[in-house]
Amino acid sequence: MPSISRDEVAHLARLARLDLQSDEVDHLAGQLDQIIDAVGQVAQVAADDIPPTSHALPVTNVFRPDELRPCLSAEAALSGAPEAEDGRFRVPQILGEEQ
Secondary structure (H helix, E strand, C coil), rough: CCCCCHHHHHHHHCCCCCCCCHHHHHHHHHHHHHHHHHHHHHHHHCCCCCCCCCCCCCCCCCCCCCCCCCCCCCCHHHCCCCCCCCCEECCCCCCCCCC
């Protein structure tokens, strides 16, 4: 017999705005009971001397360090642009806003 009643499942369904049929409520009561049992088993294994962790294995940064490197000058970047204005790319107006 599930420890979660049909009324509790129906109440949760109403809170979640789910329209469940009677057979779905019975089915979900059993599934929720299994989930709660599984969580209880994990809680029994967890010991006070084991700190909580976010990952099972240590995570290290796999990214390279930031380094300054030469890049394009503004003139070189704009050299292939169809139009440039005041050191920026000039593009057609699309939002209809006044400048």
